[in-house]
Amino acid sequence: MDLSLNDDQNMLKDSVERFVREQYAFETRRKNSATATGWLESNWAKFAELGWLGIPFSEDAGGLGWGTVETAIVMEQFGRGLVLEPYLATVLLGGEAIARGGSAAQQQAILPALIEGKKQLALAYAEKQSRYNLHDVTTSAKKEGAGYVLSGHKGVVFNGPSADHIIVAARTSGGQRDAKGVTLFLVDKNAKGLTRRDYPTQDASRASELTLDKVSVGADAVVGKVDDGFALLEEVIDRATVAVCAEAVGCMDALNAATHEYIKTRKQFGVPIGKFQVLQHRMVDMFTHAQESRSMVLMATLKIDDADAAVRRKAASAVKVQIGKSGRFVGQGAVQLHGGMGVTDELNVSHYFKRLTMIDSIFGNQQFHLTRYGQIMAEAA
Amino acid sequence: MDLNFTEADQKFRAEVVDFIKTNLPAEIADKVKHGKHLSKDDHMRWQQALGRKGWLVASWPKKHGGPGWTATQKYIFDNVCAEMNCPPIIPFGTKMVGPVIYTFGNEEQKQRFLPGIRESTVWWCQGYSEPGSGSDLASLKTRAVREGDHYIVNGSKTWTTLGQYAEWIFCLVRTDVNAKQQEGISFLLIDMKSPGVEVQPIIMADGGHEVNSVFFTDVKVPVENLIGKEGEGWTYAKFLLANERSGIAAVPQSKRGVESLKRIAASEQQDGKPLIQDGAFRDKIADLEIQLQALEFTELRILSSEAAGGAPGPEVSFLKIRGSEIQQRITELAVEAVGYYANPYLPGLLWQGSNEEPVGPAYATTAAPRYFNVRKTSIYGGSNEIQKNIIAKMVLGL
Ligand SMILES: Cc1cc2nc3c(=O)[nH]c(=O)nc-3n(C[C@H](O)[C@H](O)[C@H](O)COP(=O)(O)OP(=O)(O)OC[C@H]3O[C@@H](n4cnc5c(N)ncnc54)[C@H](O)[C@@H]3O)c2cc1C
Numbered sequence: 087m088d089l090s091l092n093d094d095q096n097m098l099k100d101s102v103e104r105f106v107r108e109q110y111a112f113e114t115r116r117k118n119s120a121t122a123t124g125w126l127e128s129n130w131a132k133f134a135e136l137g138w139l140g141i142p143f144s145e146d147a148g149g150l151g152w153g154t155v156e157t158a159i160v161m162e163q164f165g166r167g168l169v170l171e172p173y174l175a176t177v178l179l180g181g182e183a184i185a186r187g188g189s190a191a192q193q194q195a196i197l198p199a200l201i202e203g204k205k206q207l208a209l210a211y212a213e214k215q216s217r218y219n220l221h222d223v224t225t226s227a228k229k230e231g232a233g234y235v236l237s238g239h240k241g242v243v244f245n246g247p248s249a250d251h252i253i254v255a256a257r258t259s260g261g262q263r264d265a266k267g268v269t270l271f272l273v274d275k276n277a278k279g280l281t282r283r284d285y286p287t288q289d290a291s292r293a294s295e296l297t298l299d300k301v302s303v304g305a306d307a308v309v310g311k312v313d314d315g316f317a318l319l320e321e322v323i324d325r326a327t328v329a330v331c332a333e334a335v336g337c338m339d340a341l342n343a344a345t346h347e348y349i350k351t352r353k354q355f356g357v358p359i360g361k362f363q364v365l366q367h368r369m370v371d372m373f374t375h376a377q378e379s380r381s382m383v384l385m386a387t388l389k390i391d392d393a394d395a396a397v398r399r400k401a402a403s404a405v406k407v408q409i410g411k412s413g414r415f416v417g418q419g420a421v422q423l424h425g426g427m428g429v430t431d432e433l434n435v436s437h438y439f440k441r442l443t444m445i446d447s448i449f450g451n452q453q454f455h456l457t458r459y460g461q462i463m464a465e466a467a
Numbered sequence: 468m469d470l471n472f473t474e475a476d477q478k479f480r481a482e483v484v485d486f487i488k489t490n491l492p493a494e495i496a497d498k499v500k501h502g503k504h505l506s507k508d509d510h511m512r513w514q515q516a517l518g519r520k521g522w523l524v525a526s527w528p529k530k531h532g533g534p535g536w537t538a539t540q541k542y543i544f545d546n547v548c549a550e551m552n553c554p555p556i557i558p559f560g561t562k563m564v565g566p567v568i569y570t571f572g573n574e575e576q577k578q579r580f581l582p583g584i585r586e587s588t589v590w591w592c593q594g595y596s597e598p599g600s601g602s603d604l605a606s607l608k609t610r611a612v613r614e615g616d617h618y619i620v621n622g623s624k625t626w627t628t629l630g631q632y633a634e635w636i637f638c639l640v641r642t643d644v645n646a647k648q649q650e651g652i653s654f655l656l657i658d659m660k661s662p663g664v665e666v667q668p669i670i671m672a673d674g675g676h677e678v679n680s681v682f683f684t685d686v687k688v689p690v691e692n693l694i695g696k697e698g699e700g701w702t703y704a705k706f707l708l709a710n711e712r713s714g715i716a717a718v719p720q721s722k723r724g725v726e727s728l729k730r731i732a733a734s735e736q737q738d739g740k741p742l743i744q745d746g747a748f749r750d751k752i753a754d755l756e757i758q759l760q761a762l763e764f765t766e767l768r769i770l771s772s773e774a775a776g777g778a779p780g781p782e783v784s785f786l787k788i789r790g791s792e793i794q795q796r797i798t799e800l801a802v803e804a805v806g807y808y809a810n811p812y813l814p815g816l817l818w819q820g821s822n823e824e825p826v827g828p829a830y831a832t833t834a835a836p837r838y839f840n841v842r843k844t845s846i847y848g849g850s851n852e853i854q855k856n857i858i859a860k861m862v863l864g865l
Pocket of ligand 1: 352354355359362364365422423424425426427429546590593595596598601602603625626627629630678843846847848849850851852853856857
C-alpha cells in the first residue's frame, strides 16, 4: 500500500497551489466576483493551458486520462483560494456527464472545445420539489417526431449564466419519482423556449433557474440511454461529491491556518488569546476535524472507481457526511475564535464559512447522506 | 404552584393583543415575520407608538415613566410582541443608557435625556468596544481629557450597532491613565453631530450594514455630559449589565423561530412528503423545542422568584449562553430545511426592500443570511467563553 502522491500528482498540486497563491489574493477574488460573470476568462485560459480542464477526460478526447485523485488535488487547492471559476460545473458535472454517457458525436463536439477552454457547461438536475432526490423529476420530455419536446423547470443550476450547453434531466416515462424514466438531454443555451433567471449565490458564485417552455431537441441530444439517465446522473454526482469534499478540505485547512495565526497574535487580557485553554481545545478539535476530513476524502477517491456501485455510493455518502459535520464545526469555530471580526464581510473567514455551508447544501446534505449510507448498509446486512 | 395566568393577567394580555392589532403596521409585521431587514423608520414608527402608550420602557420604575408592570406582565408583553411579529425594541436607549441615567445621572440629565428615550425620538448607540478591547473591555483606550468645561475625546469605537442611525452615543472613555485600569474609566454621553465624530460602516457576512466603526478626533464634549463621577464609569457599566436580564435569552423570539421552522418543514417536500414527516429532521426540531422549554422554564423560575421578592439565583447566568445557542440552532436547521434554495443570494430583497420575486420559496431567501448573521449572538454582549469563565468563577467558585 502507498497512499502518497506520485511525481506527476505532486507537480499538479504544486502548480495549482502556485496559481492560487499568485492569482487568488482575497481582495483580487473580491474584485473578480463582482464582474458580470463572477470569474475571469484569463484564469480559465490558464487552466486550459496547464491542462487542468482535461484531467478526467480520455487522451483520445485531448484530455490527460487521469481520475478522481487528480481532480481532488485541484479542488483542494481551489478550496484554499475560494476559486470562483466554474471548474465543478463545467468539468466535473457537465464534462463528466458527456464523457461517461455521451455519444461519440457529442464527445467530439464538446470535449475538445471544453478542454481548450472554449466551452462552458452546466448540469440541470434539481427541481423545486426534488430536494436531493435525483429521480424526483417533473420536467417532461415528450417524444415528437424524431426528437423530444422539453417542458418544466430546473432549479439552482450552477454556472447557468455562463454555460454554452446545459445538460437537462427530464422525464421520458414513469411517475414523478420513478428511478426509471429519467433521461439527460443536451440543450443549447440559445434553444427556443429556454429562459433563465440568473442570480448570485451566498458564496459569490452564479446560478440560474431555468424555465423550459416546449424546447425542441433532436434525438441526438439524448445523453446516455433513454429512460436510464438516473444511473449516469448519480454516478456523475457521486464523483462530483468527492471533488467538493476535497474543496472543503482546502477551505478547512485555510480556516484553521487563519484561526491558528489569529489566536497567536490577537491579545486580550495582556496575553495572546491562544493561551486560553478553552480556545486551545477548540482549535485542537478543529484541527482533528480537518484531518479526519482529509482521510475521508482519500478513502473516497480510492473507492469511487469500484466496479460495485454500492461501494461507490457508500464512499460518496460517507465523505459527504464527514464534510458536512466537520465543515460546520470548523466554520463555526473559526468565526467564534475571531470574535467580532469573524462575522464581517471584510475578513476572508466568513467567506470560507459560507462556502463550507453551501457545500453541505449541495448534492445532498449531511442528513441526506447519513440516511443514504444507512440504507445501503442495512440492505447489505 | 400554578402555571396559569390570573384573570387580571389574561385581561392584560388581551389589551396588549388589541394594542398591537391597531398600532403595528401590517407591512412591518410582515418584514419581521420573514426575517427581513427593518429600516430606521420601521423601528421608529413602532417604538413611537409604544412610547405614546407609555409601554416602550417596560422595565423602568413608574417615577421615571415606566408602566409599573409586574414581572409577569413584562413576560406576557414580550411574548405577545414576538408572537405578533413586532420589531424587537432597540435596547441601547431603553434597556441600557436609560437606566444608567435615571440611576446615576443628575436631575438635569434626567430631564434632558429620559423623555427622548421614553418616546423614542432620539436614537442611541453603545460605544464600549474598541479594536483592541473586546472581551477585555477594561483595557479600552479612547481618551477624554478635561479642558475647562469640556472633555476632548480622541480614539475609536467599533462594532457600534446601528450607529449609522444614532443621534447620541454613550461611551466608556479613559479619563485617567494613571489610575488602576477599571478606575480610570468614565461614562460619557456624546452627540453624534459633534465635529470630529466620523462613522464608517462595517459590512457583516450576510451583506448587511448593522455595525460601524466610530472615530473621535478632538471631539469637544461638555462636562455636563458626564454621568455620575469621573472614574466610576466601570461601575455604571457593570450595573448596566446586571440590571437588564429580561430578554437576554430571547425566548419569545426563539419560540417564534421554532414555529416558523415548523412551517418551513411542513412546506418543504421530500419524496413527495412534507419534510417534517421525515423522522430524522422531525427529531431535530423536537430536540430544539425541548431545549427551548428548558430555557423558558428557567426564565419562569427566575420570574417567579423575582415576583416573590427574591433575588435571582445562579440560574440567570446561563440564560445568554443557552439563548444564543438555541437562536443559532434554529437558523442552522432552517438552512438544512431549504436544501438547494439556501444558495441564491438576493441583496435587493434582503437589504433594499425591492419587490422582486424570490428565487425559491420566500422563506428561503433569508435562511442562509440569518444563519451567517446570528453567529454574532455567541460573540457580542460578552462571548460565550467569557460567560462561562464568569459562571465558573462567580457561580461555581472555581
Ligand atoms: C454584531 C455585533 C454587534 C455588536 N454591537 C456592539 C455595540 O453596539 N457596542 C459595543 O460596544 N460593542 C458591540 N459589539 C462588540 C462585542 O461586544 C465584542 O465583539 C465582544 O465583546 C468580543 O470582543 P472581540 O470581538 O474583540 O473578540 P475578542 O475579545 O478578541 O475574542 C476573540 C475570541 O477569544 C475569546 N476569548 C477572549 N478572551 C477570553 C478568555 N479570557 N477566555 C476564553 N476565551 C476568550 C472570545 O470568546 C472569542 O472567541 C458587537 C459585536 C458584534 C459581533
